[in-house]
Amino acid sequence: MQIADKMIPGHTVLAPMAGVGDSAFRALCRSYGCSLVVSEMISAKALTLGDKKSRDLLFRRDIERPFSIQLFGDDPAIMAAAAEMVMDYGPDFIDINMGCPAPKITQNGCGSRLMLRPERAFAVVAAVVAAVDVPVTVKMRKGWDESSVNAVEMALGCQQAGAAAITVHGKTREQMYAPQVDLDIIRAVKEAVAVPVIGNGDIATPEDARRMLDETGCDAVMVGRAALGHPWLFGQIESYLQSGRYEPAPAMPQRMEVLQRHARMCIEEKGERRAMLLMRTHAAWYIKGVRGAAKLRAMTGSLSTFEDLEALCATVCDES
Numbered sequence: 001m002q003i004a005d006k007m008i009p010g011h012t013v014l015a016p017m018a019g020v021g022d023s024a025f026r027a028l029c030r031s032y033g034c035s036l037v038v039s040e041m042i043s044a045k046a047l048t049l050g051d052k053k054s055r056d057l058l059f060r061r062d063i064e065r066p067f068s069i070q071l072f073g074d075d076p077a078i079m080a081a082a083a084e085m086v087m088d089y090g091p092d093f094i095d096i097n098m099g100c101p102a103p104k105i106t107q108n109g110c111g112s113r114l115m116l117r118p119e120r121a122f123a124v125v126a127a128v129v130a131a132v133d134v135p136v137t138v139k140m141r142k143g144w145d146e147s148s149v150n151a152v153e154m155a156l157g158c159q160q161a162g163a164a165a166i167t168v169h170g171k172t173r174e175q176m177y178a179p180q181v182d183l184d185i186i187r188a189v190k191e192a193v194a195v196p197v198i199g200n201g202d203i204a205t206p207e208d209a210r211r212m213l214d215e216t217g218c219d220a221v222m223v224g225r226a227a228l229g230h231p232w233l234f235g236q237i238e239s240y241l242q243s244g245r246y247e248p249a250p251a252m253p254q255r256m257e258v259l260q261r262h263a264r265m266c267i268e269e270k271g272e273r274r275a276m277l278l279m280r281t282h283a284a285w286y287i288k289g290v291r292g293a294a295k296l297r298a299m300t301g302s303l304s305t306f307e308d309l310e311a312l313c314a315t316v317c318d319e320s
């Protein structure tokens, strides 16, 4: 896939995921062959007001490249100012969030609410495009609800305003994350615009990725939830797309090594205390399906140190 002048060497993109898609997880996914990673969404307004938590979200490693920073906001001037600020962190792309369904975001006119305000959305895109010299992309939904499906019009308007690629999460805001993704809307956007289209929604296996590419003609697929606890999924998808085959997921002892590697990177980034709070969530995804669930849940829920994590991994290996 080529976005403006930048070549992306593959067909998989890690979805932006607030709260879990930090640098550690993104780097891990890149190491397994994911072609492009996107930051957690960052509030343009908070960033321009000097908010430290928002600035911390900009932490990234060089190995993440190509790397995109996602901003949300509905004020063209503030979005442009925030985009200029984040250029200090060397992103390859800036992505604009027009998909977030969370009420605390949409109540302020941002995220998927922009799909009900097309002119404002296009003004935001144009302002950000004018402010930075990297390609600007947009991530949107199918529409706000079934009575206002407008991804095609939105994608055309964003392209006109200068967007260099469009990601379509094939669900309305009303659907949130409920099944099932609408491949027809992704295909309709792909047929309408000239810029690359990234398809998103419900990809859990390499076969799902193949199907989305085949049925929509999209240029790449974006994977979110299925990668949590399974960062190797990107390698499986890339391999399947190239050869029609892929290696099975690693056995539990190897998974526990990946979990520990993930935790070490997270500690580097956030310090042990904060990292281990976050690893409580990630660890649960890595060990899903292992026997002895109650005992493991208790261990996962009380992780406080790296030693606790090592003990959890040892127990998981014994149980499996």
Ligand SMILES: Cc1cc2nc3c(=O)[nH]c(=O)nc-3n(C[C@H](O)[C@H](O)[C@H](O)COP(=O)(O)O)c2cc1C
Binding pocket: 015, 016, 017, 018, 019, 020, 039, 040, 041, 070, 097, 098, 099, 100, 139, 169, 177, 200, 201, 202, 203, 222, 223, 224, 225, 226
């Ligand atoms: C925990 C979580 C956090 C998310 N945060 C963001 C975000 O910051 N920005 C965004 O555009 N989408 C966000 N999303 C939506 C995902 O990027 C993606 O569009 C959605 O999960 C559908 O893909 P999937 O079916 O592969 O999970 C988030 C989703 C999840 C599950």
